[in-house]
Amino acid sequence: MASWFQSAGRQRRALRLHLRLQLPAEDRVFYLYVKWFFAPLVRIYLRLKVRGHERVPRRGPVIMVANHASFLDPVVLGSACSRPIHFMVLQSMYDWWWLRWFYWGMQTIPVRTEESDPRAIKQALSRLKNGEVVGLFPEGGRSTDGKLMQGKEGAALLAAVSGAPVIPCFIHGAFESFPPGAGFPRPSEITIRFGEPLQFPREKRARRDRKEMERFSVRLLGAIARLQEEETHESLPGGRGERAASPRVSGKP
Template identity: 40%
Template sequence: MNQAIASLSLRPRPSISYRMVQWLLVAPIFRLLFRGRCFGMERVPRQGGLVVVANHGSHLDPPLLGHTLPRPVSFMAKAELFKVPILGGLIRSLGAYPVSRGASDREAIRTALGRLEKGWATGIFLDGTRQLSGRVENPQLGAALLSARSGAPLLPVALVNTHRAFGPNQSWPRLVAIQIRVGLPIPPPASKRRADLEATTKACQEAINALLELPLIAGADPFH
C-alpha cells in the first residue's frame, strides 16, 4: 500500500482563520456580488487525498474554489501572488502555499505530495496560468503526475465566468453571475509514463471544458 491509501482515513480540519475568511469575506462576495451558485458538490469525496483540477481565468479562482468545495483545499500558487495586498493574505489563509517562479517541478510536487499524504484536497489549475478564454487551453501534466505518484483521484471542477468577472486584462471586477460545477472523479493514471499522463490530462481537460460549455444553470441542481 502506498501512503495515499494509508491517508484515506484522514480528514484535515480547516483552521479558524480559514473558516473566518470563507464566511466573512469570500461567501458574501461569491453569494451576493456575483450571485454565485454551486452544482455537483455531492460528487466531492469527503476524505483522503484528492487532486482538484480546474480551469483558471481569474485571481478570484483560488478563494472561490476553496470556499465552495465541502472540504479544505490546499493550493499551489505563484509566489508573486503572495506579495499582492489583501490577495496574498487571503489565499494563504485558504490553504495556498507559494511556488517560486523557476523552481523545479520536483520541489513543487514534493510539497503537494506532503499535503496529499495528510489527507488534503490539493487544487491545481491545469494550464498553470490564467487564460483569457476561461477554458483549459494548454494543460500541463503536473496534476496527472501528482495523481499517479500519490494514488489520489482527480476531481474536475469548472469555474464559470470568473474570467469575465475579473480576468487578466481587467482593473475592476464586473458583477456577472459565477457558477462552480463539479464533474465526476477521474481515476489516477495507469502509470507515470508520459502517454498515460497525457491521456489522463486530456480526460480532465475535456471534462472541465464540457462543464464550461453548459448554459448558466437556473433552478435545482441538475447533477443530482
C-alpha cells in the first residue's frame, strides 16, 4: 500500500509539471479535478496495473495508440499515464451527456465520422507541435468482441507529418469490465502495457507515400498484438496463451 501511495505521489508531481508546461491556466483546474478524482477510483475499483510506463518519454511530442474495446479505454489509459493525453474521439461520443463533460475536461479532439476530418488532424498536429501527447485508437471504433480489428492510417499520418514517436499500448480487461451494452463497469483487474516507441522512417516522411503509411500502420497494429501476446502469456497459468490474430489495415485513413 505504501508503494502505491508513493507511486501516486510521483504521478501527481509529474502531472502538475506537465500541466504547467502544456495547458493554459484556465484549463488546468478542471483537468486536475478530472484526473485526481477518477485516477484513484480507477486504480482501486478496477485494480489497475501498469507495465512499461518508463517507455513513455517524459517530455516532447508523443502519439499514443491502443486497442479499443470499451468506453473505459480512454479513462484507464489516461489514469495510467502521468502525462496529459489529448484523445481523438468520435464527435458522436459528445452526445452521451455523462461522457461529454469528461471529454471536455480531458481536452479531447473531436473527429467527424462522415468524412476525413482535416480540422481534427490539424488540431492534433498543433498539440504535437507544442510537445503534447495525442492519443488515438487506430482501429477507428470499438471492437464488439474484444479482439483487434483492422486498422486505419490516422496514426501513421500524424507520425509522418510530425516526426513524433508512437507508443503502442495494450489494454487488457476493460472489455470484460465494461463491454458494449453493459450499464456500468464491473469490478475487474485491468492491465495497461506500454510498448517501445516506434518512429516513422525519417527518410520517407517527406513523401508521405500511401504504401508507407499502410506499412507503418501494420507495424503499429503488430506491436499492439505483440503486447497482447505478452499479457496473455503472463496472465495464464503456465505462461501459455492464445496467439493474437494478425491485424489488418484498412485502406481508409
